Amino acid sequence: MAIANTSLYEPLIESTASALAVRLGLFEDNLVLNCEEIGDGNLNLVFHITDPKSGKGVILKQALPYAKVIGESWPLTLDRARIESSALVKQAELAPGLVPEVYYTDQTLAITVMEDLSHLQIARKALMDRKKLPLLAEHIGTFLARTLFYTSDFALKPHVKKRLVKQFTNPDLCKITEDFVFTDPFFDFESNDFEPELREAAEKLWEDTHVKLEVAKLKRKFLTEAEALLHGDLHTGSIFVSETETKVIDPEFAFFGPIGFDPGQFIANLLLNALSREEQDQDFIFEAIEKAWNTFEVEFSAAWKKDSLERFSEVEGYLEHTLEQIFEDTIGFAGCEVIRRTIGLAHVADLDTIEPYSRRIESKIQALELGKKLIKNRLNINEPGQLKRFFRHAIAR
Amino acid sequence: MAIANTSLYEPLIESTASALAVRLGLFEDNLVLNCEEIGDGNLNLVFHITDPKSGKGVILKQALPYAKVIGESWPLTLDRARIESSALVKQAELAPGLVPEVYYTDQTLAITVMEDLSHLQIARKALMDRKKLPLLAEHIGTFLARTLFYTSDFALKPHVKKRLVKQFTNPDLCKITEDFVFTDPFFDFESNDFEPELREAAEKLWEDTHVKLEVAKLKRKFLTEAEALLHGDLHTGSIFVSETETKVIDPEFAFFGPIGFDPGQFIANLLLNALSREEQDQDFIFEAIEKAWNTFEVEFSAAWKKDSLERFSEVEGYLEHTLEQIFEDTIGFAGCEVIRRTIGLAHVADLDTIEPYSRRIESKIQALELGKKLIKNRLNINEPGQLKRFFRHAIAR
Secondary structure (H helix, E strand, O other), rough: OOOHHHOOOOOOOOOHHHHHHOOOOOOOOOOOOEEEEOOOOOOOOEEEEOOOOOOEEEEEEEEEOOOOOOOOOEEEOHHHHHHHHHHHHHHHHHHHOOOOOOOEEEEEEEEEEEEEEOOOOEEEHHHOOOOOOOOOHHHHHHHHHHHHHHOOOOOOOHHHHHHHHHHHHHHHHHHHHHOOOHHHHHHOOOOOOHHHHHHHHHHHHHHHHHHHHHHHHHHHHHHHHHOEEEOOOHHHHHEEEEOOEEEEHHHHOOOOEEEOOOHHHHHHHHHHHHHHOOHHOHHHHHHHHHHHHHHHHHHHHHHHHOOOOOOHHHHOOOHHHHHHHHHHHHHHHHHHHHHHHHHHOOOHHHHHOOOOHHHHHHHHHHHHHHHHHHOOOOOOOOHHHHHHHHHHHHHHO | OOOOOHHHHHOOHHHHHHHHHHHHOOOOOOOOEEEEOOOOOOOOEEEEEEEOOOOOEEEEEEEOOEEEEEOOEEEOOHHHHHHHHHHHHHHHHHHOOOOEEEEEEOHHHHHEEEEEEOOOEEHHHHOOOOOOOOOOOHHHHHHHHHHHHHOOOOOHHHHHHHHHHHHHHHHHHHHHHHHHHOHHHHEEEEEEOOOHHHHHHHHHHHOHHHHHHHHHHHHHHHHHEEOOEEOOOOHHHHHHEEEOOOOOOOHHHOOEOOOOEEEEEEEHHHHHHHHHOOHHHHHHHHHHHHHHHHHHHHHHHHHHHHHOOOHHOOOHHHHHHHHHHHHHHHHHHHHHHHHHHHOOOOOOHHOOOOOOHHHHHHHHHHHHHHHHHHHOOHHHHHHHHHHHHHHHHHOOO
């Protein structure tokens, strides 16, 4: 693909990662640094480099030329490091404080050096720990509104938008989503991964022509609609949190796609977490979904009124129509994400750690029902306040 | 934009155009050639170079770095010559015999040398002359089905599709359509051009919130939906015809856009011609529209069944849904085209030559009504056979 110098690429190890950080002037050269490879993703090395005396640290992320999850046999372009660092820079400009700061990038080595966020916790883990995260929903709503509105045709001049679409063309990473979110889980494909007890429910899904037709339409949106620069992988494992801070990380899947995809993935992962909770603990999740969407809607609308370059923005009903369309897509994409995280290749810990096993299976069957119903009923769910009742109804057996 | 060597560019004149054709080996160098600049477009020089003895000829088309219609003050990228020649080559491969053959291209001089089609007539002129064109509709239906299906995600591998989208990024020419088809005619903008007698109808259009909301949605599709490689300017002035041949020319507006745009422009220009006819002469037009769409539908469906790479293509109802969506878009885009050709910057001779003047004004007011009704009712028009009745109803006052 777009990498010219793959021959100069080599994966770093802890000592060379530290040495690079010193060479970049991020640490003084007489320090004894700690360096630990902490990557738990599938596609990258992640080095956490710290000066134990000052406590100062940086993260050095290096893309691997293959996907670890399947082994070296599945090559992946290193160009995603360029995509990731460019997306982080763009998002920092549009949603300041909500993404890690980028200190340095090297396209040949596929490296991004960025702000150390080790004082924060991954949102998925925090939600599994039942932590209160009072600002998560509002922060993500703001992140979505600002990054999506300001990279859309509503805010960008046509030439600028089209140049960015080219810059963020990301076929390798899009292919992962096209296959593992929108295709494989809806057919009896080898890449799927689920417990034998789920086979009956999975087969029911594969025979459900209505669901598959709707997923076909949603996949087509993902393939063709270049509405805005998406994060592209906005699950709760891509968000660092504390009670006061939220940082969205890992935008290596960034590309111009349908706006509803990002909020859809975020909401889906909250719903997956809700499935792992007892009913009395679920309210925080539904409140978070409502808060995130309402914040998105308020801030998207404010940006539209303040900064839209589109002459038709003044037409009565156009903003409302646009938000309705985005919400409809959001619900549909959320349904796809819920299903693929249940029977597809990549699971979520929220479901996979449910104990006892019988309850885990039950929750996963509920997840499949919920996903199908979100996909089929996305036109009938008009606002996030309806989701709690819809969820309860979908999982009642 | 993408042109590195604009300093080496110079517009040809008749003598240098002939000399180039000889240098390219298209004619022997001892011949006395005729060369005539026959461009009547707004953006290009077109040289017709012939050997009067053998009758052999070629067309040499050179992009100008500005739009003639507004004068040199409106610069336009020469990159459109690359777009045009690449599109012609791609279309020739997909729809053999339905586009002129390309003999040579030079990106620095923004030149395409191609097959001489001077034995054919421009379809708009032929239709205005009330010629029988027994194969036009079928040929265009085939052209549309093959060029659009085989450049869509249904037929292309994801990487190939995304590479082509980048290759055919065409911001300058898209901007012309975004402004002059989808924006200016729907507001009281200076670029609009119409007779004073149309002002009342134009003002009614500009106050019609329903129409404007629907046009906003159609414009958004044009801006964001990269479904297939469009011709991008498929009016009847972009088609050469005889009773036996059809050649689609001038794809300099080519880019990846919504599939319905091409059939929409074609159908709109047939409807504009119908408006210039007496009722008893209109049947040929409605039959042509029906034939073109039915051919498109049959050939698109055949290609889908034979060559779709999309796993969801097998899902019951997906082909039908896709065709319905394309038809709905087609009708909407046709409505926009009918309106912009009536009160926008670029008119059509079909309407502008209607005599007497009072009948011309009447037809143009009918065109505005027709355009609005197509845009507003595109969900209710389900097949092209309904268009004749719809047309009659829309223009009845």
